[in-house]
Each structure stands twice: as structure tokens, then as C-alpha cells.
Amino acid sequence: MRPLKILATLALFSLLSACSWFGGDKVAPDVPEQQLYDEALSALEADNYGLAVEKLQLLEARYPFGRYSEQAQLELIYAYFRNYEPESARAAADRFIRLHPNHDNIDYAYYLKGLTAFEEDRSFFEKYLPIDVSQRDPGAALESFESFSTLLNRYPQSEYAPDAQKRMQYLKNRLATHEIHVASYYMRRQAWVAAANRGRYVVENLQETPAVPDALAIMAEAYTELNMHDLAKNALEVLQLNYPEYQIRPFKQDSATLMQAASFGLFGGAEPAEPARPTPAADRLRAEAQDRADAEEQANKRSLFSRMTFGVFDDEDAAE
Template sequence: MTVLLAVGLSLGACKTLFSKDEDEFAVIQEEPAETLYNEGLLLANSGSFVAAAKKFDEVETTHPYSEWARRALIMSAYSNFEARRYAEAIRSAQRYVTLYPGSDDAAYAQYLIAESYYAQIPDIGRDQERSEKAAIAYRELLEKYPQSEYAAEARQKLEVARDQLAGKEMEVGRYYLGQGRYLAAINRFRTVVTDYQTTRHVEEALLRLTEAYYALGLVSEAQTAAAILGHNYPDSEWYKDSYALLATGGYSPNENKESWLSRVWRRTTGTL
């Protein structure tokens, strides 16, 4: 008969298995944290990232309060990321940021969170939840660690994620516009102009606002959208289309300073 005695041991102690075979005791030594960590490194260096992540997780499980556990946690996040196990990478990296927000590797952990979401951004026709989460994670990286070596890349990829989100709004807005659901369409294009003004979609959004407002008979709003488009993007094909649309009714672009669009544009561009 074998009995396993579970006892809380201090770090560096051993686990002991008592056996009555020949009245002898068998002692099984717990593998040292450093040994487990180095085994994980060897596995990661050989490209066996799943096995490496498991080895690093073992360090934290068996030596939870050691310095090796801290190192193993960030390496677990890295190994899972390289293995494309993004959910696991995010969990490990988030745990690291929570436990060690002031450490040298905290910025890298936040970067891994953002990169894991970014790697999962789907095409524009699908739900953009991961794009939103990537944008949030990159913004958090820039807010918490603005001087980190990952900041420049974070800014670039944040804009890509934002562009994706704006593209989704445009897709839905165009659908509503085509269905004659002008108010629903306006709400989508308004989001692009208000929240994603630095993306490449803003020019088309201003044209679509011109079209939707004109279709509703709200000529002043249509003129305002076209005027802002023409003032900021005078050589744009979208502006030419908006100008031509207004001309069919004998109108021309003319900005109404009291329009919500004019106020939003001036506020977001700092021209108030």
C-alpha cells in the first residue's frame, strides 16, 4: 500500500514519497527551478514552443514565489505566442503585467498581449472584436510605457487596428445606405468621422454623409460634409463626387459652422 503525504514545504525542499516496500523510504527530489527554467529555454531555442511553455508553467507551479517563477511567466507568454496559442499567451502576459507592473519586462508583456490580439484580426467582413482589443492593448502600452522600445511599433499597429475598425463601420454604413436606411447609415459614417478621423476611410465617410443627408433633404448638412471634404482633401475623388452630387440640385459645398459635423471636425483637429 502506498501513501502520498502532502506537506507544505519551503522553497528548495523536496517532495517525499513514503513506501512500505521492504520497510524503506523512497525519496523523490523536486526538480530545482533553475533546472526547469533552463530546460524550457532549450526547448524554446529548438522551436518546441508548446513543450517550452509547459516547462515554464511548471516552474511557476512548483516554485511560485521565486525569481525563476517571474522569469518563467514571461517566457511562457513568449513561448505560447510563438506557438500561436494566443489565448494562453494573453493569459500569461496579463498575469505578468498584474503581478510585476514595474519590472523591466512589463512593457514586453503588454506588447505580447497586443500582438496576440493583432495576430488574430480577421478580414473586414467579420466581427472586429479582436481589432478593438488589439487597439485597446496598444493604447495601454503607449500610455503605461511610452518610452519603451515597443512604442513606435505600437503606434503603427494601433493605426492599422483603428483602420480596420473604421473599415467595418464603413461596410455596415454602405449597406444601410444601399437599403435606403439613411439615419442608420449616417450613424455609422458619423462614428468614422468622430472616432477614426486619422484613418484612410474618413474621406469616403464624408462623401457618404453628403449622399445620405442629401437623400434626406438635409441640404445644409450635405453641403457641410462636402465643404469639409473639399477643404481638407481638395484633390480627392470623393470630393469630386460630392461636388457633382450637390451640383445636380444647384448647390455647392458650404460649411455650416453650427453643424455637429463642423463642431466635431474642429474639435478633433484642434481648430476650435
């Protein structure tokens, strides 16, 4: 019995020594806080964000109450963001905001949180291809808008406020366009109440966006279908007063014909027109200036021809 115990003990020691031989539990050597922080900054400056994340995580784990701990948490948010780890970046930003609500650079945490969601909403293909973002889930865009809104409300004098405000305008247009896309879907499905509510939300909450005239047109059409003629008339009057050049087109789907039903909507019927976008004022003025230039050029050509022919054909041209 005793030799068996001796053999078991020897086997256990041999297994433990084998683990140490093959590097089972390697303990990283102690690195001073200043050195870790400098290495993390060097990695950030070299755009080596994966290494920066590793160094900053190690710095926070070994020196949670050190003099660089708070700054390391901020740098970690940025490193996660540049290393394309949006979930980790948002979690790190939320953690910093929760732990340091009165920090001098807390506006930077809100800005990075909004910027992370902003870039997450913009896919790689959207940057280089004409993809309609209105059909995509606006969850990241809404989260980005809320973070930027908090930044502007709490810290309006922040150095990041101007850029956040510009991005919020883009996000407002993005969210309004998505609401119009959903409202158009409800109109095609004859869900008049849901469509009118979507349009009213755009008019009330997303003003000064290009989607407002579409929202008013949807409200007018949906309220007409609901026999709420007073509300339809009000929406139509506001639309015509503020957007006189807007071309009103139906958003609803016509009743399916026999051919359309047999071909599952492929043939025999026309799809409702896409939402009409109003012509921007700058484009309208540019087009008017071009028309005037063309008219002046044409007039100059006619006057030159008239001089060359001594006005013989002026009466014939006027008659034509």
C-alpha cells in the same frame, strides 16, 4: 463473515498494486528550479514552444515564489503566443499585469497581449490571398488596438513603442474600413441615421485614414435623405475642400424593378458602386511624371520625323 472480509481486503490491495504496476499515478521527480528554467530557455531557443510551455508551467507550479517565477510568467506569455494559443497568451498576460503592476517589464506584457490579438486578427489566408478584411468581425483588431494604445500612453519610452505605433496605424485603417463597410450596408437598407452615425464616427475618431472621404460622402448622402441639408452641405464642403479629386458616387440602393424582385436581386438592377478610394498622393505624382515622360518622348519622335522630312509634313500634322 470473517473470510469474506479477508477476501475483500486482499482484492482491494490487489487493485491498488495493479494501479501501481500499470503506472496509474506517476509522480514526476523533483527537478531543481535552475534546471527547469534552463530547460525552458533551451526549448524556446530551439523553437520547441510546446515543450517550453510544459517546462514553464511546471516551473510556476512547483516554485511559485522562486527567483525565476516572474520571469517564467513573462516567458510563458511568449511561449503561448508562438505556440498559437492566443486565448492562453492573453490570459497569461492579463494575469501578469494584475499580479505585477509595477514590474520593470510590464510593457512587454502589454506588447505581447496586443501582438497576440494582432496576429489573431490576421488569418493565414489573408497573408497570402487578397481577402477583404473589412467584412470580418474587428473584435481582435479592436482589442489589439487598445493594448497597444495602453502601452503608448503609459510607457511612451518603451523599446516596443515604435513597433506598436506602426501596428496601430494599420489597425486604424482596418477599423475605419470596417465602419465604412457597415455604413454602406446601412445605406443599401435605407437606414440613414445608422449610416450617418457610422460615417461621423470615422471622421471624428479615425482621422488620417483612407476611409475618411468615404465617410464624408456617406454622411452627405445620408443627411440629404434625412432632409438635414445643412449637415449634408457641411459634409460635402469638407469633402470637396480636403479631397478635391474624390469622385462622389451613390451608396444607396435604387428601388427594385420587377425583374430584380423576381430574380431576388440577381437581374434587372445595378448594385450601388463600391466605396471609391482616393488616389494616394505618391501614385498621383508617379502618374503625372509618367505622363510628362510620354509627352516628351512623343515630342522627340515628332521632331526627329520633322528633321527627316525637312518639315514638309509639319503643317499637315498641325492641321490634323
